[in-house]
Amino acid sequence: MEDQNQGGSGASARYIYAVIPRVARVRLGAIGIGGARVYTLPHRAIAAVVHDRPPEPYQGEPETVAGWVKVHNNVIDRAWSEAGSVLPMRFNVIIKADGERSADENVRQWLELEYSNLQAKLDEFRNKVELGVQVLWDPAVIAQRIVESSEEIKALRAEMATKSRGAAYFIEHKIASAVKEEMERKAQRDFTTCYQRLKERSEGTCVNKVRKQDDRAMIANLSLLVRRERVQEIGAVLQEAGDEQGVEIRFTGPWPPYTFAATVGAIGGEPESSRRGNAS
């Protein structure tokens, strides 16, 4: 498995980790995937962080891939701390030589084509970090709290106690649907409140799709672009939200701005203005 990670004479392609502002240091050491030597390919005031590689994507067993993904991120972290700003690439972006140009020339051509876009984003992301925030509910605890606090449900329960078994069955269904509706309203309310408070403190937000969890209901999955000095403040807001019974907050980072750097760029002559990004 290690062989495919090394550069050497067959390395006619460049694996790209990130784009950074140009730095004096050219070689970052053997910190790349499979111990590959990582270095910068400068172009004007920016540089691509790369290692040499044969023109093949990385493929492997899940555990191996998970390890590569971590190394990919570690290299980006290192480049980030060297340069002060970073545009992370997605895993497995590899540029190779073609009939006209070497791999290095193709990398530089891409940097030139995207130059103003990349430089603007590097400026924008300086001193900012990405944070991941997931808000999860323990549905049983939240439902119980709703049953205990809702006047409508209390009244239905009282009514049920006085009814025959058949009539009580229908009231039970009414209670279940009232709990479900109230949970949906609460999820919407809590999400809006939490999102507003975080948005006020962030430079950018991205609402990600919620993921299925085994025993928890995810009501929010957010990526935030935040000034470094405000990370603690965000933590305090989340601490407050997480104090509520049945609510769990997962707060990860600081990450390089993966979500906010996800820009599509072209090799081969498409104008910069046609690109799109997902940062808000």
Next chain:
Amino acid sequence: MPVERIGASKSLLEFVDRVLDGGIVIVDHREVLVSILGLGLLALEVQVVTLSAQRYLEYAEAVGLIPLESARHVTEYGTRREARGRMTFLRWFLGLVTRKRQGHREGW
């Protein structure tokens, strides 16, 4: 419940989410780019479906339509990834069935 603060180096799922789904992607118009997608993610998904794939193989001869809904659980990463996971599963499954059928013909 306290806020669970996880350092960037500790959450594998978050790594996978960001490194395989975030970051800059380059669209290649001259085929100088080897890969623009996280092939690793496909590998992760394929392994997850392996557990249930054996069951499908048992019915391979009887399967006229691939039950796409059955492959829904291959990934927990949401609709877009589910779709990708289903396609991965489908390609992988068809490959296996084809090989198996060819194998029968060749007298395995």
